[in-house]
Amino acid sequence: MKEKEKLVIETAIKLFAAKGFASTSIQEIAEEAGISKGAFYLYFKSKDELLYSTLQYYFDIIEKRLSLYEDQKLLPREKFVYQLKELIETLSEHKEFIIMQAREQAIPLNDEVKELLFRMHMESHKFYRDSLLDIYGKQIKPFVWDLSTMLDGIFHSYMKVILVDSDFDSRDIAEYIMKRMDNLAAGLSNDSPLLSEQKVADLLHKTKALFLQGNSTIYTILHAMKKELENMENPTSLNTSLEVLMEEAVKENPRIPVIQGMLSNFKDIPAFEPYRQEIAALYKFNL
Template structure:
């Protein structure tokens, strides 16, 4: 996205947060950016399209920061804590964006935006599910989808306090606290033998196929970053085999799972291995 469009988005979101989406005119956005109304339409065909690209812009920013950590050689718990911290930081940095979503009751959720919101939700479910599997292991697979939903609800409540009530907290300490809460949740399932309501079969029904292909794009990006940073020859060879396999029109699941097994021997790459296995479901 070019810098002019980013400038328009960043100025527009401040006006939307202050006045609301419906009440903010294209002329006001143009004035705030120091451009003509005609110049606005050179970049965005409508205010609705601006709203869609606004969602896409902030989502991509957050995904980029989170994926940078995914490729780092950290233990699964440490990696998850860092990614929680980054998520909270990004949300807090773009407070106006969240306020707009909470306050605005008349956002035109057309088919394009509605599809995008659903896609974000599905990605979030996969993100948390993959991390929980990497941390707690395959033995906890039956719990991870429900735990993923619970963790997202927990995080949302903390974020509401930060954004809407403007409380000041140490983001790293909060991320560590959330990690401990996740421990309690996972231990509770095992201790009491409770059966989850949200099962893998349910999630397979609601997560569309195109999200799976978008997940592949994230995996390939992460593998390329590992390739740039890693010196261990076994890992480099494994990554090269994976990248070569994903270049094929019909990749072989057995090869992907075999390479995931090699990565799982290195605890810092268990998260990536979990994503690979999820993709092959």
Template sequence: MKEKKRKEIIESAIKLFAENGFYNTSVQDIVTDCAMSKGAFYNYFSSKEELHIAIFQYYFEQMSTRTIEIDKENLNPREKMKKQLGVPFEELTKHKEFFIMYLREQSFSINKELREFMEKAQFETLTWYERNLKDLYGENITTFIGDIILLIEGMKQSYLAAMLFHDLQMDVDLLPNFLMNRIDDIVNAFQNGEEPIIKKSNLLSSFPQCSFGNMDRIEKASLLLADMQEQLENMKIDEEQRDGLAGVIDFLKGELKKPNLEKYAFQGMLANLKEIKEFDIYREKIAALLDVQLL
């Protein structure tokens, strides 16, 4: 019940912020729309600023949930990625007025909590790109995958901006296929000898000064393990194997909470995940973050 009311407050705030703006919408406006007292509001959020952060978490969770739903569909890697590329455009179409308001009033400060959330979201997005691109095109794209990710994001953000700033009417059903065709062109160019701009294979390590570089290595490793858990839930494997792998991931999450990391224990448990090819990218990233040699 509490979670349902919390969602109601968030959705009311999204509507009112879109109609009146962030500054011009008071907590009283929100509680009136939700038919609740101001005192009750503070049982859910300590301030309007905390509610603001919750809205961004809400949008990211909506997109993550939709992405996971597509993961569960019986699709080949290309169809899956194409469909998932369309998720941000679907969300923008549903809540366009809110995003216009946010960009118009973006002068209000981004506090520490919101910045940290944005860093985590960006880190997870880059990891998603790397995993899906390797599933689709194979490991041989590793040397130029950083360029591919930046070019995809550049195209995607440009179309999102055109929808917002210029109110261009686009067929969002056609956009994912169009983007996939352009990704094919980019990959073909590199495979035919185009020199990559980014010399390192890992985009995260190529740009240590980017905002997500502020996250510490333990936090990054924790996010990767959480992503592995989600992947595991959607894998078509027998329950005994799933339970065993889930136990390994839980053990690793517990190790990360200890004041002193036991590298040998971590090394041994990461080796138990070798049986799942989809986990290779995570094992490599976690090992690099924690300075652990993979077995």
């Protein structure tokens, strides 16, 4: 990213947070960034495109801060507490921007923004799921989606409190949430899961269809599949299948039998079933 482009994004975040998206003009952003309006259009075609870039920039900040602990020699629980702490602090530092998104009714949710928000939502759930599996082990695998859903609810409830009153220690909150996860994980061991892998796959498909209203692109779907593969232990053969799918997707006339053949390699893996169904619907064939 060029420095000027970064400057425009950071300026826009500041102005959106202070005035709201609808009340902030391109002229104001350009003046605050110290560039001409014409120079603005060298980087962004519209304010909508700038909004997408500000959201992506914000999510990238979160990803980078969470990744700080990936290569450190920490126990899974300790690493996750640090990551929760970073997440709380990052959200707190940008609370005006978050509050603006919550209260603003005029933010344009075009297809690209919808897809970005949906992808980030799913990636946060996968982050929770993978972290919980690392902490509690395979014995909680049947309940991991229930546990990650509870974690998501608890985290966001406390974030609402923090956005109103920041007089809390981020480390204390992270530790407190983690202890509640211990309680919940222990309690679930004697119960049956509500959210199985298959149920989550079905819900994902229905939610995405409702949220995006059928506007997914093949590139978005393949990107999501790639992210899913990164969470698997031995995805070698599936990586090859995904590469072939990507090669076909960019062709002017994709070969349907090749796509069908590659998708068959993902059969019987619940996490990939929604993607298989979406690709089949896009190319109008039955699995």
